Amino acid sequence: xxxxxxxxxxxxxxxxxxxxxxxxxxxxxxxxxxxxxxxxxxxxxxxxxxxxxxxxxxxxxxxxxxxxxxxxxxxxxxxxxxxxxxxxxxxxxxxxxxxxxxxxxxxxxxxxxxxxxxxxxxxxxxxxxxxxxxxxxxxxxxxxxxxxxxxxxxxxxxxxxxxxxxxxxxxxxxxxxxxxxxxxxxxxxxxxxxxxxxxxxxxxxxxxxxxxxxxxxxxxxxxxxxxxxxxxxxxxxxxxxxxxxxxxxxxxxxxxxxxxxxxxxxxxxxxxxxxxxxxxxxxxxxxxxxx
Amino acid sequence: xxxxxxxxxxxxxxxxxxxxxxxxxxxxxxxxxxxxxxxxxxxxxxxxxxxxxxxxxxxxxxxxxxxxxxxxxxxxxxxxxxxxxxxxxxxxxxxxxxxxxxxxxxxxxxxxxxxxxxxxxxxxxxxxxxxxxxxxxxxxxxxxxxxxxxxxxxxxxxxxxxxxxxxxxxxxxxxxxxxxxxxxxxxxxxxxxxxxxxxxxxxxxxxxxxxxxxxxxxxxxxxxxxxxxxxxxxxxxxxxxxxxxxxxxxxxxxxxxxxxxxxxxxxxxxxxxxxxxxxxxxxxxxxxxxx
Numbered sequence: 001x002x003x004x005x006x007x008x009x010x011x012x013x014x015x016x017x018x019x020x021x022x023x024x025x026x027x028x029x030x031x032x033x034x035x036x037x038x039x040x041x042x043x044x045x046x047x048x049x050x051x052x053x054x055x056x057x058x059x060x061x062x063x064x065x066x067x068x069x070x071x072x073x074x075x076x077x078x079x080x081x082x083x084x085x086x087x088x089x090x091x092x093x094x095x096x097x098x099x100x101x102x103x104x105x106x107x108x109x110x111x112x113x114x115x116x117x118x119x120x121x122x123x124x125x126x127x128x129x130x131x132x133x134x135x136x137x138x139x140x141x142x143x144x145x146x147x148x149x150x151x152x153x154x155x156x157x158x159x160x161x162x163x164x165x166x167x168x169x170x171x172x173x174x175x176x177x178x179x180x181x182x183x184x185x186x187x188x189x190x191x192x193x194x195x196x197x198x199x200x201x202x203x204x205x206x207x208x209x210x211x212x213x214x215x216x217x218x219x220x221x222x223x224x225x226x227x228x229x230x231x232x233x234x235x236x237x238x239x240x241x242x243x244x245x246x247x248x249x250x251x252x253x254x255x256x257x258x259x260x261x262x263x264x265x266x267x268x269x270x271x272x273x274x275x276x277x278x279x280x281x282x283x284x285x286x287x288x289x290x291x
Numbered sequence: 292x293x294x295x296x297x298x299x300x301x302x303x304x305x306x307x308x309x310x311x312x313x314x315x316x317x318x319x320x321x322x323x324x325x326x327x328x329x330x331x332x333x334x335x336x337x338x339x340x341x342x343x344x345x346x347x348x349x350x351x352x353x354x355x356x357x358x359x360x361x362x363x364x365x366x367x368x369x370x371x372x373x374x375x376x377x378x379x380x381x382x383x384x385x386x387x388x389x390x391x392x393x394x395x396x397x398x399x400x401x402x403x404x405x406x407x408x409x410x411x412x413x414x415x416x417x418x419x420x421x422x423x424x425x426x427x428x429x430x431x432x433x434x435x436x437x438x439x440x441x442x443x444x445x446x447x448x449x450x451x452x453x454x455x456x457x458x459x460x461x462x463x464x465x466x467x468x469x470x471x472x473x474x475x476x477x478x479x480x481x482x483x484x485x486x487x488x489x490x491x492x493x494x495x496x497x498x499x500x501x502x503x504x505x506x507x508x509x510x511x512x513x514x515x516x517x518x519x520x521x522x523x524x525x526x527x528x529x530x531x532x533x534x535x536x537x538x539x540x541x542x543x544x545x546x547x548x549x550x551x552x553x554x555x556x557x558x559x560x561x562x563x564x565x566x567x568x569x570x571x572x573x574x575x576x577x578x579x580x581x582x
Binding site: 172200212215236276 | 365389414415418433434436463472473474476477478479480481482483484485486487488489490491492493494495499502503504505506507508509510511512513514515516517518519520522523525526527529530533536537539540542543544546547548550551554555557559562563565566567568569570571572573574575576579581582
């Protein structure tokens with residue numbers, strides 16, 4: 001048994017998936033969910049994925065040796081302030097947020113010196129939300145990035161590593177700022193663009209919009225899956241990784257403008273050259289078995 | 292048997308898939324492939340999906356009662372000029388091109404009055420190319436759009452409809468200009484954006500690029516599949532649907548600029564409102580069974 005008591009704050013898609021892993025592998029003596037939503041708490045109990053579910057922070061984190069933040073990152077500062085007085089000495093606090101600099105900024109200052117903070121980010125998830133959408137295999141074969149600040153207790157880091165290894169993940173250690181830059185291009189920009197194009201389509205006149213749905217298999221469909229992700233979670237990601245997102249977005253719009261010009265002026269070679277180059281990166285992803 | 296002799300010009304992904312359908316369902320007395328590539332011709336014979344494969348246009352279309360253009364649309368004018376003298380009276384000419392106005396513009400003028408022209412576009416395909424990548428089930432449950440100019444012989448249209456119904460497709464009749472506008476948003480813009488973002492990523496410094504591949508499951512991956520589509524085919528689509536693509540691209544960049552501004556100024560409600568709205572369209576696509 002890895003932990004005596006684990007508290008998961010937020011029993012949504014990721015939180016409930018992790019609860020299923022902890023339960024399946026018997027990693028905790030006791031597993032408690034904290035959630036502001038009564039419906040989520042009831043569902044978690046009904047699903048049998050936690051021992052208890054509560055809206056009382058002291059009850060949730062009191063005596064826990066592992067606390068996992070699994071709500072949208074915009075709520076982390078408030079959560080940290082609320083849980084700080086109840087944290088046991090020696091407890092490990094970790095999270096699953098998609099940005100890491102802002103999380104360290106928002107949570108770090110509230111934690112007592114006796115508590116170990118090991119920020120984390122599993123590169124996994126579907127477009128579905130809530131406790132019923134979780135499943136234990138979600139993290140299998142996927143990366144989990146940990147960004148412990150230098151000087152973090154190695155034993156605390158090792159225990160979080162073992163949790164994610166138990167979930168089937170591969171672990172990568174990274175500087176928080178570097179994490180935010182990498183994810184801005186691999187995740188945040190793709191989501192922003194998908195949200196935009198689906199938004200552009202929903203603003204079309206009604207008749208055209210129905211045809212967009214009907215003929216979506218021609219490319220559009222792939223964007224709608226991404227653009228169906230949790231709205232609050234993604235609002236918080238963009239607000240909390242602002243600089244890195246705006247930076248890659250600037251590069252993207254420059255490149256798009258260049259392509260727009262090539263189409264307007266009929267520069268076929270430029271188009272073909274780019275379209276040939278982009279094929280290679282798909283090959284790399286298949287080779288890296290991330291396809 | 293629907294046709295005495297069918298000629299497929301271009302035995303690539305779509306052409307070879309359609310050949311497999313025609314062979315499977317015994318729709319043609321004789322099935323001949325025309326292809327400029329000797330390797331493609333040899334492969335088509337080796338796969339046993341055609342009766343003959345030739346680089347001689349007269350041999351391919353002579354005596355055919357159905358001719359299917361299945362090469363990138365930029366080659367259609369030259370193909371039409373080359374095949375015109377060999378076409379039998381009463382023959383039907385159709386195509387599988389992703390743009391329809393340009394195809395009518397490029398092919399129409401070359402066809403003798405005795406030949407029926409029924410432009411078509413199956414909304415199907417994968418990111419793979421060439422005769423080995425085809426499969427008979429590609430069109431199953433997918434839409435096929437036909438855009439016959441008004442006054443086209445109804446019997447000729449009916450025979451093309453039966454070909455696609457045999458392939459398992461659902462048929463939609465549409466005006467060519469409207470087709471190009473619908474596809475600009477459902478297919479051409481999504482491809483353009485996917486090519487752009489993958490291009491932006493390939494221009495990053497090498498170390499960051501490797502991490503983009505490694506952590507691509509977080510969203511980027513979905514774009515790389517689209518951006519691995521055939522470069523020449525897509526070059527030709529953008530050059531031949533220029534106005535409609537530039538028009539939707541303009542709407543898209545306006546919307547993206549508005550989002551960029553919302554992120555810069557921390558306007559969370561605007562972001563959340565859009566992200567909530569886009570979720571609904573995914574639901575429509577699932578309901579329309581096109582997901």
